Amino acid sequence: MLGGDFLTDPTHPKFLEEYLLVGVTKLPLLDQMSDSKAERMIFVMKKQTLLSISMLALLVSAAASPFPGISSTVHAANNAPVPAAAPKMITIAELDKKVVDAAAQAMQQLAEGKPIVLERVSGQNKDCWVLSAKDDRGEVLIAKSNGDIVSMRIRFKLDEVNAALKATVMNTLKEMDAKRSFNIREVERIKWEKQNIWSFNGEGVNVALEPGTGKVLHANAEYEAAQVPAAVVQAAQQTLKGLSGGKQVPLAPSATLYKNPQEHIDNLWGLSDKDGKYVVGIGAKTGKPLSVKMLEQISGDNFVFERDIPKVFAKPFYTIEKAIDAASPAVKKHFQIDLAGYDMAVQHDTYTFTKKGKPTVIAQINKKGTFWSFLVTPENGLAN
Known part of the structure; x- marks a missing residue:
């Protein structure tokens, strides 16, 4: 398995750190997946790719407890045998x-005046306790060693939320798809x-807002x-054909319309091959x-956790000339862009290629120097 034994051991503290703390309440147990499925699942969670929720489901072979790596009385009763x-x-x-x-006071500060009673x-693992609030209002994860708060989650009904936040969410979704x-x-x-x-969160939809x-x-x-x-489907199929060496590959049964300004994305359709x-x-x-x-380029020995990226790539892998030489074939093939004369x-x-009056290309390499991810944006703009 990639990255060490902790990926197959949900009780290992590093498993907790990588998966529990992302705020996702239902993730698969990686030891119930094949290596390739686990690797792709990790990539999706850590890099926030354009894979849709249902495409993630294709990679999941079993559901975990509400907190991965955390045992609970209900989960244990319904999922024998218990370790x-x-x-x-x-x-x-x-x-x-x-x-x-x-812990209750910290949750109360986020609860918009709603009472929090732990x-x-x-649930628990060997390092942390999960404390649940009354009326299913939320959970807090605290460290057993010193009582420090690791993460908090508070749930609200939609009518309990500030009207301005609700308006932002609905306006954003309508801008993405006015007909739906x-x-x-x-x-x-x-x-x-x-x-x-x-x-x-709704059925097949999620919007995240910055507090404040x-x-x-x-x-x-x-x-x-x-x-x-x-x-869109035709363009995706043609691109996938180019990625797979000229072979026609079937699409996954679902797609995602995606917006992420922090990642230079305004509005993209994300589609994947079935595998x-x-x-x-x-x-x-x-x-x-x-x-x-190209997800296979960051699987196996090429996989790097997000937290390790600054250390693994502390020194630039490429000079500008060599980076352009390495990235140019894929950029020209998939986007018809010539990187000659670009700055870097x-x-x-992450390598960002820019040229006045031309589209910007943002690309990422694996630890062997292979470019596996490319995004094209307008000059000083967002991909759309």
Whole structure:
């Protein structure tokens, strides 16, 4: 397996760090997947590719407990056999009252005036406890060693949320697809070391907003492949054919309309082949291929966790001349752009190619120097 034994051991603290803390409540147990499926799943979670939720489901062979790497009484009862060495579950009364009170107070600060009463220990692994609030209001993850808060999640009904935030969410979704009727069913306030967001979720739809400013961080809406415009499907199939050496490969059964200004994306259709080897992004307005990702190039020994990227790529892998030589064939093949005369800036694994009056190309390499991801944006603009 890639990256070490902890990827197959949900009780390992590094497993907890990589998967529990991202604020995702239902992830697969990686030891129930093949290596290739696990690698692609990790990539999707860490890099936020254009794969849709249902495409992720193709990679999942089993559902985990509400907190991966965390045992719970309900999960244990319904999913025998229980590991013999599972930590003993305790009651909330057995925890340090100061720790519980501090956790409740921290959650209260995010709860928009809604009362937070922590009533039970709902899960654990060897490093952390999960405390659940009354009326399913949310959970907080605290470290066993010192009582520090690791992550928090508070749930709201839609009518409990500030009207301006709701308006931003609905306006964003309507800008993405004016014809579709969107229904938000769940709102969550999520906070941990690397994420602090409002998350609005519905059937096949998610929008994340920045607390305080209300700015859209990212949004995506899921579609069946048959619902995607025919011209977009045709462009995706043609690009996938080029990625697969001229072979016609079947599309995955779903696609995602995706927005992420932080990643230079305004509005792209994300489509994948059925096996999840490639992801292509087609501009919702332009109808042109603007993004390709070759996921096999970052699997196995080539996989690097996001937190390790600054260390692994501390020194630039390429000079400008060699970077252009390495990236040019794919850029010309998939986007019909000639990188001759382009300038280059590099940050860790990301190479940005710019030229006055020309589109910008943002590309990423694996640790062997192979370019595996490309995104084309207008000069000083967002891909669309």
